[in-house]
Amino acid sequence: RALMEAWVGRETLSTSLPPSQLALDPGDVVSLANDGRLIDYRITKINDALSRGIEAIRTDAALYDLPPGQYRAVTLPTATVYGPPEVALMDLPQLLDSVPPHRPYAAIYAKPWYGTAAIWRSATTSGFTLLDTIPQAAHMGVLAADLPAGPTSRFDLGSELMIDLSSGTLTSVTDLELFAGANTLAVESAPGVWEILQFGNATLISAGRYSLKRLLRGQRGTEDAIGNLVLSGAKIVLLDTSLQPLSLAVADLGIAWNMRTGPASAAPSDTIMQAQSFTPNGRGLVPFAPVQARLRRLANGDLALRWLRRDRALAADSWVLMQVPQSEASEIYDLEIMSGGAVMRTVTGLTTPAFTYTAAMQSADFGAAIPSLTIRIYQIGALGRGVPFATTLTIKESL
Structure with missing residues (x-):
């Protein structure tokens, strides 16, 4: 620019002005016509x-004009406004060998997503400390229709699970893929109680709404969560890589923690934070319910009761292992003999999956011989009784 000024300024002018131009001063610019310009x-x-x-x-x-350049539209950046998250803190059975069984899980969803979410905790209402950060939004939703109770240990072909999914897509899978762990989700059947189930067939009904069929109910020992009707609106969470294990120790179990969840960029006291109380109970350490109870009356009138042990280890479903793994320090059972809703007899500390209900015990409990027996069996773990196996058995007479 300075070079161009010097080049143009080579041309000078000397002249006289008429009295009408007395107002001009040094620095003023005048225009003179020369050759038509x-x-x-x-x-x-x-x-x-x-x-x-x-x-x-x-x-x-x-x-002094700006040099010509490419036209660019100029817009002011708009601030991203975050809303409070949808949060599910879940006390679940162990889902991965790499995650200790006592640790619960967190699922967080927000739109728009925060980039990174954070969970803070405190045993009181102040002094919150950072527990975990979550880099990925979970795939969550709600039941779009009531879910009835269903069978366990086999396909539920009669029930339909209708859900509204906030994000993500669902696809159908083969039975082999299903048995390998695909298409697993959790349904909150009651506050803090989660049923884990799988679905083989997924049909898109409308935007975000899916019909799920060919169900496997009560997976990972959660058959205790499917006894009642689950109402429309209950939370559902896909159990995939977006699920975050919480960094809680065994010593943290049983404590009612105050949790704050929201953007990692916000303080735990920010109004955007989702506040809730959460008491982890170590569901992953709870023994599964026993199965396949059998009852036979012996010649002397005694009743011989037997059952099979299940284990909470992920390897317990293996067809390769010679023996089912044992996650508990020792094999111990409690047995309750029922009459209606009343407990007639409690037997504790059984070290084998068997019990002989003698004729004298039957007479003391019921006053006479009985045609059937209602029982509850618990395997004992580090935290006490596991999931009960409750059934009524018809007595088979010995030949």
Whole structure:
């Protein structure tokens, strides 16, 4: 620009002005017509005598314009407004060998997503400390229709699970993929109680709404969560890689923690934070319910009761292992003999999956021989009784 000014300024002008131009001063720019075009000069000096003489140099206002360039639309950035998250803190059975069984899980969803979410905790209502950060939004939703109770240990072909999913897509899978763990979700059948189930067939009904069929109910020992009707609106969470194990120790179990969940960029006291109380109970350490109870009356009138042990280890479903793994320190059972809703007899500390209900015990409990027996069996773990196996057995007579 300085070079162009010097080049244009080589041309100078000396002339006299009429009295009508007395208002002009040094620094003013005048335009003179020359050969059909106007040329600008900047006055540098004025000589007042019989006439007013001026000296000027050539100038060009175009020298001070911005150079031409590509047009760009300029818009002001808009601030992203975050809302409170949808949060599910879940006390679940162990889902991965790499995650200790006592640790619960967190699922967090927000739209727009925060980039990273954070969970803070405190045993009181102040002094919150950071527990975990979550880099990925979970795939969550709600039941779009009531879910009835269903069978366990086999396909539920009669029930339909209708859900509204907030994000993500669902697809059908083969039975082999299903048995390998695909298409697993959790349904909150009661506050803090989660049923784990799988679905083989997924049909898109409308935007975000799916019909799920060919169900496997009560997976990972959660058959205790399917006894009642689950109402529409209950939370559902896909159990995939977006699920976050919480960094809680065994010593943290049983404590009612105050949790704050929201954007990692916000303080735990921010109004955007979702506040809730959560008491982890170590569901992953709870023994599964026993199965396949059998009852036979012996010749002396005693009843011989037997059952099979299940284990909470992920490897317990293996067809390769010679023996089912044992996650508990020792094999111990409690047995309750029922009459209606009343407990008639409690037997504790059984070290084998068997019990002989003698004729004398039957007489003391019921006063006479009985055609059937209602029982509850618990395997004992580190935290006490496991999930009960409750059934009514018809007594088979010995040959």
